[in-house]
Amino acid sequence: MREILEIAADEAxxxxxxxxxxxxxxxxxxxxKEVKGLxxxxxxxxxxxxxxxxVVADASIxxxxxxxxxxxxxxxxxxxxxxxxxxxxxxxxxxxxxxEVTEKIDRLFKTNDFALGAMLDSVASAGTDRAADxxxxxxxxxxxxxxxxxxxxxxxxxxxxxxxxxxxxxxxxFEFLRPEDIxxxxxxxxxxxxxKSISGVLVxxxxxxxxxxxxxxxxxxxxxxSCRRRIKTLLGESxxxxxxxxx
Amino acid sequence: MDILTEISERLQQGxxxxxxxxTAKAVEQKVSPKRILDEGLIGxxxxxxxxxxxHEIFLPQVLLAAKAMYAGMDVLRPLFVKxxxxxxxxxxxxxxxxxxxxxxxxxxxxxxxxxxxxxxxxGNDVAPERFIRTAEREGANVIGMSALLTTTMPVMKxxxxxxxxxxxxxxxxxxxxGAPVSEEFAQQIGADAYGYDSTNAVESVxxxxxxxx
Numbered sequence: 001m002r003e004i005l006e007i008a009a010d011e012a013x014x015x016x017x018x019x020x021x022x023x024x025x026x027x028x029x030x031x032x033k034e035v036k037g038l039x040x041x042x043x044x045x046x047x048x049x050x051x052x053x054x055v056v057a058d059a060s061i062x063x064x065x066x067x068x069x070x071x072x073x074x075x076x077x078x079x080x081x082x083x084x085x086x087x088x089x090x091x092x093x094x095x096x097x098x099x100e101v102t103e104k105i106d107r108l109f110k111t112n113d114f115a116l117g118a119m120l121d122s123v124a125s126a127g128t129d130r131a132a133d134x135x136x137x138x139x140x141x142x143x144x145x146x147x148x149x150x151x152x153x154x155x156x157x158x159x160x161x162x163x164x165x166x167x168x169x170x171x172x173x174f175e176f177l178r179p180e181d182i183x184x185x186x187x188x189x190x191x192x193x194x195x196k197s198i199s200g201v202l203v204x205x206x207x208x209x210x211x212x213x214x215x216x217x218x219x220x221x222x223x224x225x226s227c228r229r230r231i232k233t234l235l236g237e238s239x240x241x242x243x244x245x246x247x
Numbered sequence: 248m249d250i251l252t253e254i255s256e257r258l259q260q261g262x263x264x265x266x267x268x269x270t271a272k273a274v275e276q277k278v279s280p281k282r283i284l285d286e287g288l289i290g291x292x293x294x295x296x297x298x299x300x301x302h303e304i305f306l307p308q309v310l311l312a313a314k315a316m317y318a319g320m321d322v323l324r325p326l327f328v329k330x331x332x333x334x335x336x337x338x339x340x341x342x343x344x345x346x347x348x349x350x351x352x353x354x355x356x357x358x359x360x361x362x363x364x365x366x367x368x369x370g371n372d373v374a375p376e377r378f379i380r381t382a383e384r385e386g387a388n389v390i391g392m393s394a395l396l397t398t399t400m401p402v403m404k405x406x407x408x409x410x411x412x413x414x415x416x417x418x419x420x421x422x423x424x425g426a427p428v429s430e431e432f433a434q435q436i437g438a439d440a441y442g443y444d445s446t447n448a449v450e451s452v453x454x455x456x457x458x459x460x
Contacts, residue, residue: 025305034261035307109353112317115261115310121350167398189345189399221427 001091004182005138007052007131012097013043014126022122034115042119050124051098052131053182056139056202059090064201067092067176070160070169078164079212080201088148089204091139093157094179095131096197097124128196132157139202154207154234159200160190163227164218173199207235250276254287254319259295261311263318270319280326281333285363288319292361300446306354313357320360334365336456339382340391341373342425343402348395351425351445355391358445359452375406382419388456391448394425403428404436411437420455424448 016039017027025031031039059067064084068074074081084090101124108117140155160169167190174186177199184197192199203210210231219225248256250273257265266288273283295312298304324332340356342349349371356366367385369377378390390410392403403423410416423433424442433441439455442448 023306025307029305032308034311035305038307038311105350112314114313114353114357115307118310118350118354119307161397167396187345187347189347189396191345191347191396193347195347221429 002055002057002177005054005056005135007054007095007134009047009050009052009097011134012050012052012127012131013046014123014130018126018129019119019122022125023119038115038119039123041116042123045104045116045120046097046101046123046127049098049100049104050127051100052096052127053098054093054095054131054135055177055179055182056091056093056135057177059092059176059201061085061087061090063176064090064092067172067201068165068169070166070172073166073168075164075166075216075218077216079216080158080163080165080203082212083158083205083209084201084203086209087203087205088153089143089202091202091204092173092177092200093132093135093139093202094173094177094182094184094192094197094199095128095135096179096182096184096192096194097128097131098183098196099194102195124196128198132198136202140204143204148204152206152208153204154210155202155204156210156230156234157200157202159198162222164216170199173201210234250278251283251287251290254283255291255294258288258291258312258315258319259298261308261315263311263315266315267318267322270322274322274326280323283319284323284333288316288323289361289363292316296358296362296446296449310354310357313361316361332365333363335363336389336452336460337365337367337385337387338389338391338452339367339369339378339385339387340393341369341378342371342393342395343399343406344372344374345402346394346396346399347371348425349393351395352391352393354445355393355424355442355448358449359391362449362453364449364452364456375402375409378406379410379413379415379419383415387419388459389420389422389452391422391424391442391452394423394428397427400427400432403438407437418459420452420459422448422451422455 105117105121136155161167170190185193254269299309342352356368359366382390394400420439422440423438430441440451442451
């Protein structure tokens with residue numbers, strides 16, 4: 001299966017807390033009238049200028065082994081290397097909110113509208129994550145329809161550049177997935193254009209296979225530690241499929 | 248209220264239109280442009296920087312104040328045509344070769360200008376040679392490099408090596424920053440400083456400028 005998915009901009013609109021988090025504003029902080037106004041304007045601009053889209057393609061374990069190996073630059077010991085071999089299903093994916101939103105952010109900075117530019121950047125980053133969440137959920141639902149998942153199973157995504165998977169892994173991923181069809185290209189530095197894009201692998205399997213200690217050498221350099229939150233969500237400790245407080 | 252205090256206060260509120268008007272009014276009242284810049288605009292940004300450091304305000308408020316500062320500077324700029332805008336040092340900044348992320352670098356640039364530095368922003372995807380040639384030509388005190396990708400971090404090392412190889416390390420300092428970069432990495436590659444956020448970067452650049460002049 002290889003499928004191109006369209007995602008409505010409104011669906012990709014992130015919740016307020018995830019936007020504010022990237023601005024260094026803690027949840028529950030009292031917001032000034034100006035900050036609230038910026039958040040609203042940035043959200044409107046995101047709806048106007050984002051063009052979310054995704055491509056997903058199934059991969060077998062041997063196929064993904066080739067993609068994952070990439071140029072042979074991964075860390076010797078990684079959680080994904082263990083996890084994908086125990087998976088029930090794997091799918092490569094790429095998701096973007098498009099180039100226009102990045103151009104809008106650049107224009108705002110050039111006209112000294114720094115606060116709105118930075119807020120739109122945060123909305124777009126959180127929106128890209130949200131779009132990736134949607135793809136993850138759709139893949140999970142698809143497996144569910146096919147009778148391949150049940151309560152003890154789950155789907156989690158991993159991306160090159162994180163958890164010991166070297167950025168150069170993008171090359172093989174792009175060869176296999178061909179996200180150029182939705183306008184994502186790979187630059188020499190393995191960076192994607194549009195900048196607000198996420199690529200990686202969706203891993204489906206028993207929830208237990210995703211449990212790992214964040215004690216790998218590269219974990220100490222990781223600032224986001226988002227794996228902890230995502231694993232917790234997967235295990236149902238804080239899961240809510242309902243959208244809360246979209247900006 | 249003294250007009251310079253009013254400029255500073257309006258700037259802290261992020262009122263760019265009023266700051267522009269008050270700056271023009273101060274010029275009309277024959278207040279020296281240098282005083283307007285130092286006591287009104289930079290003075291206001293210094294207060295904002297301190298409040299941000301103390302977590303009393305958040306990034307959006309800092310950036311609204313920065314926009315107000317730029318509005319005031321636009322009024323003053325023509326008055327400094329001959330000698331150029333006064334500055335406390337010159338910094339060349341950019342995201343390193345292969346890296347297109349520039350929000351973090353932009354924020355550092357905004358804060359540096361707010362603190363009174365002249366900033367030459369080379370944008371993103373900047374090669375080591377370009378950092379060094381520009382800093383040399385412009386007589387910059389500091390080069391500031393940003394990277395968001397682990398794959399582009401080696402460019403920082405190459406720039407430090409090139410600077411040292413050309414015998415310029417005594418004159419030009421190097422500060423690095425960005426999500427995957429750390430104090431340890433800065434030491435490892437021989438950079439002079441590491442900025443973990445925009446306000447910390449400004450403090451480090453101030454120290455570096457003192458050390459290199």
